[in-house]
Amino acid sequence: MDDSADLAQAHILLSALREHIDHVSRLIEVAQQRRRGALHPTDAEKALRRDLYEAHRHVERLYERFPQTRDRA
Numbered sequence: 001m002d003d004s005a006d007l008a009q010a011h012i013l014l015s016a017l018r019e020h021i022d023h024v025s026r027l028i029e030v031a032q033q034r035r036r037g038a039l040h041p042t043d044a045e046k047a048l049r050r051d052l053y054e055a056h057r058h059v060e061r062l063y064e065r066f067p068q069t070r071d072r073a
Contacts, residue, residue: 024048
């Protein structure tokens with residue numbers, strides 16, 4: 001696979017990751033609203049946050065591997 005194909009795949013993956021990040025962020029907001037002031041997040045909310053952090057780590061790794069993808073962020 002040539003560099004242009006790798007870069008194209010990176011852009012597609014970044015787009016999917018951004019959509020996933022937006023979706024999980026909305027789910028976390030809903031979970032927080034449902035807690036209604038409870039101090040501690042639920043296990044489900046903790047799992048969502050882990051998923052969100054992992055998606056952000058993947059984005060950062062793609063940016064490191066393909067710095068030119070930051071321009072289209």
